[in-house]
Amino acid sequence: MTGYLAKRAGQMALTLFLIVTLTFFLVQAQPGDYATFYALNPDLPAEVRAQIKESFGLDKPLWQQYLVHMKNTFTGNFGVSFGHFPRPVLDVLAERLPRTAVLFLTATAVSFYVGFFLGKAIAWRRGGVLEYAATISGATLFTAFTPAFGLMMIWIFAFKLGWLPVGKFLDPLVWRGAEVSANHVFSYMLVTGAAFIAFAFLVLFFFRRSGRIGSAPLVRPVIAVAALAIPVAWAFSDIGYLALDILRHMILPIVTLTLISFAGTMLLTRNSMLETMREDYVMAARAKGLPEKVVRDRHAARNALLPVVTSLVYSLIFAIDGSVIIEGVFSWPGMGMTLLDAVRSEDLPLVMGSMVFIGLFSLLAHVIVDVLYVYLDPRIRYQ
Amino acid sequence: MISPQSDQQNFSREPPGIPESPLVDLHPGRWQMALARARLALRSFRGGWAIFVESRIGVLSLATIVLFALMAISHPILMATVWDAEVYDPVTGYAFDRLDHPAPPNWRHPLGTDPLGRDVLSQLLSSTRSEFVLGITAALVTVGIATTVGAVAAYYGGLVDALFMRLADLIIALPGISLLIVLSALFRLNLFYLALIIGILGGFGGTAIILKSQALSIRVKPYIEAARVAGGGHFHIIFVHIIPNLLPLSLLYMMFTVTGAIFAEAVLSFLGLLDLRMSWGIMIHTANTGGYLLGGTRYWWLIIPAGASITFLCSAFYLVGRALDEVVNPRLRRHTS
Numbered sequence: 001m002t003g004y005l006a007k008r009a010g011q012m013a014l015t016l017f018l019i020v021t022l023t024f025f026l027v028q029a030q031p032g033d034y035a036t037f038y039a040l041n042p043d044l045p046a047e048v049r050a051q052i053k054e055s056f057g058l059d060k061p062l063w064q065q066y067l068v069h070m071k072n073t074f075t076g077n078f079g080v081s082f083g084h085f086p087r088p089v090l091d092v093l094a095e096r097l098p099r100t101a102v103l104f105l106t107a108t109a110v111s112f113y114v115g116f117f118l119g120k121a122i123a124w125r126r127g128g129v130l131e132y133a134a135t136i137s138g139a140t141l142f143t144a145f146t147p148a149f150g151l152m153m154i155w156i157f158a159f160k161l162g163w164l165p166v167g168k169f170l171d172p173l174v175w176r177g178a179e180v181s182a183n184h185v186f187s188y189m190l191v192t193g194a195a196f197i198a199f200a201f202l203v204l205f206f207f208r209r210s211g212r213i214g215s216a217p218l219v220r221p222v223i224a225v226a227a228l229a230i231p232v233a234w235a236f237s238d239i240g241y242l243a244l245d246i247l248r249h250m251i252l253p254i255v256t257l258t259l260i261s262f263a264g265t266m267l268l269t270r271n272s273m274l275e276t277m278r279e280d281y282v283m284a285a286r287a288k289g290l291p292e293k294v295v296r297d298r299h300a301a302r303n304a305l306l307p308v309v310t311s312l313v314y315s316l317i318f319a320i321d322g323s324v325i326i327e328g329v330f331s332w333p334g335m336g337m338t339l340l341d342a343v344r345s346e347d348l349p350l351v352m353g354s355m356v357f358i359g360l361f362s363l364l365a366h367v368i369v370d371v372l373y374v375y376l377d378p379r380i381r382y383q
Numbered sequence: 384m385i386s387p388q389s390d391q392q393n394f395s396r397e398p399p400g401i402p403e404s405p406l407v408d409l410h411p412g413r414w415q416m417a418l419a420r421a422r423l424a425l426r427s428f429r430g431g432w433a434i435f436v437e438s439r440i441g442v443l444s445l446a447t448i449v450l451f452a453l454m455a456i457s458h459p460i461l462m463a464t465v466w467d468a469e470v471y472d473p474v475t476g477y478a479f480d481r482l483d484h485p486a487p488p489n490w491r492h493p494l495g496t497d498p499l500g501r502d503v504l505s506q507l508l509s510s511t512r513s514e515f516v517l518g519i520t521a522a523l524v525t526v527g528i529a530t531t532v533g534a535v536a537a538y539y540g541g542l543v544d545a546l547f548m549r550l551a552d553l554i555i556a557l558p559g560i561s562l563l564i565v566l567s568a569l570f571r572l573n574l575f576y577l578a579l580i581i582g583i584l585g586g587f588g589g590t591a592i593i594l595k596s597q598a599l600s601i602r603v604k605p606y607i608e609a610a611r612v613a614g615g616g617h618f619h620i621i622f623v624h625i626i627p628n629l630l631p632l633s634l635l636y637m638m639f640t641v642t643g644a645i646f647a648e649a650v651l652s653f654l655g656l657l658d659l660r661m662s663w664g665i666m667i668h669t670a671n672t673g674g675y676l677l678g679g680t681r682y683w684w685l686i687i688p689a690g691a692s693i694t695f696l697c698s699a700f701y702l703v704g705r706a707l708d709e710v711v712n713p714r715l716r717r718h719t720s
Contacts, residue, residue: 144694145650148667
């Protein structure tokens with residue numbers, strides 16, 4: 001397992017290297033010269049210009065520039081953003097990355113769960129009304145024009161019903177008197193969320209491995225108590241109302257992203273289930289007289305899960321693209337919106353930086369799926 | 384009853400009694416082979432069609448695609464006959480008969496006009512054509528590349544295979560829309576370049592992997608070995624024996640590529656990043672920059688026709704693809720035939 005992880009990490013580094021190379025040469029291939037474009041930008045003071053010219057080697061030949069670019073990228077020097085002038089690109093991205101991660105991970109987890117559950121159900125009762133309804137609505141949502149769908153959600157839930165805020169990350173009116181910054185509150189929220197997930201996994205792991213019959217029913221109450229304790233603890237802290245404000249802004253983008261991405265998993269699970277349901281072991285399980293639910297969940301669905309996880313990579317990439325669009329529509333200041341703004345304002349260093357980070361993000365997702373696969377399929381043990 | 388021996392004799396001997404003539408060719412000629420092949424193809428098409436028709440969703444989606452194709456054809460006809468170019472041109476037209484742009488639907492403009500006074504129906508119809516051009520170009524490029532790459536990688540294996548598959552892994556790892564957004568910042572993308580880029584990304588990416596795995600199962604079939612024994616070259620085996628057997632699966636992935644291409648175009652146009660005359664995405668972009676999108680249903684003719692067209696055409700191609708999947712992949716069928 002460790003050897004496999006090391007190999008994957010090596011491959012990832014190579015892929016990242018290729019992505020950085022690709023972005024460098026794409027920028028070089030564009031009409032006009034990047035070097036002059038960068039250094040002649042009138043927004044920059046003369047001394048900054050000279051410093052940039054020197055640090056990026058913009059007066060040197062292309063191959064030397066490439067080497068300098070590589071060195072800069074891998075030491076974390078992405079240059080200075082034009083749009084957010086004095087701030088370095090890395091600084092802007094470090095602020096935005098967690099926001100995208102939360103949006104993306106939550107939506108992916110929820111949509112995977114919902115998609116798998118529905119796919120299982122519609123394959124099991126083939127030809128029912130549920131199948132037609134789920135297939136058509138799923139495919140419609142899957143292929144729905146994401147921006148228009150996002151705007152429709154805003155119109156319904158924010159304008160007509162007024163339940164949720166229209167977009168953006170926070171409400172300035174709520175934050176006017178606040179003494180802490182949004183990033184501060186948000187990082188506390190992240191830590192809480194991560195701690196809760198870790199706790200839930202530990203509980204699950206502990207009770208599964210302890211092997212005592214009768215302890216398994218404790219899993220759900222313990223996790224539920226923890227889940228209830230968190231909001232109470234936040235409510236008593238003095239930044240609780242600020243966290244609530246961020247949370248309220250998060251709901252609509254996450255729901256929208258979930259709705260557009262669950263169908264892929266659902267339709268795939270359906271296909272995979274249909275194949276598994278013909279296997280002999282499913283018939284054997286039925287012949288043993290096991291209840292339908294056990295046959296479906298423990299025998300058929302468990303095996304149908306594998307190809308779905310394999311293609312999770314595709315749906316993750318789909319969700320990354322989806323979150324770029326959703327962020328643009330909801331003005332959620334994450335990586336996607338940074339990329340869009342940078343593209344619109346021709347902020348090239350920021351464009352390149354965000355592209356590298358989005359690439360890194362999808363590579364990480366790739367590796368996580370691989371590791372998950374090893375865990376799920378005992379037949380595969382990577383050497 | 385004919386013994387196998389005499390059968391063989393008949394084949395090995397020249398047919399007796401008939402003089403050699405350049406006009407009468409007794410060996411199964413090229414066109415006869417082609418005819419037999421065509422008959423076989425027709426039969427398998429009929430069999431496939433019978434399975435396809437069983438899926439009601441697939442038939443409905445095919446009808447939707449045909450409807451959109453008719454819409455695409457109708458635009459040049461309407462422009463040439465009833466519609467005056469000064470009023471109805473999708474980009475430069477102006478509806479002089481109204482002052483309240485965006486005007487609601489009326490007799491002269493069945494879907495109303497947009498904020499700049501252009502006829503929405505005309506825009507919708509003219510965009511349909513470019514969506515088809517885009518989708519089909521991208522799909523052809525994808526499938527052309529993916530089929531060749533898949534067959535070549537499966538046939539040669541080794542280094543060629545490793546190179547193409549690592550390249551495919553790299554492309555899969557890149558989020559396509561984000562990459563296109565970056566490209567649109569650097570280059571001026573028009574319909575043709577966009578189709579080409581989407582096609583190349585798809586062709587060297589995921590589709591190549593799927594077609595390669597199919598080609599691997601074809602490569603070990605006895606007839607490939609027979610072809611090699613008979614002296615067929617690499618090129619001959621790849622293009623005559625492997626690729627034709629990949630085509631059903633290629634057709635399936637063409638459908639999915641069309642969906643992806645139309646969707647990508649719409650998103651990029653909506654964000655205002657493409658260099659196109661008119662498209663469904665641009666129609667929504669125009670409505671959005673004018674601030675009409677958050678008017679909800681009040682200005683429905685600016686949003687719903689274009690948005691619904693994108694959704695319906697994308698999902699129609701997608702669902703036809705899924706119905707074809709049941710034809711190509713027998714394990715998904717309801718009845719074992």
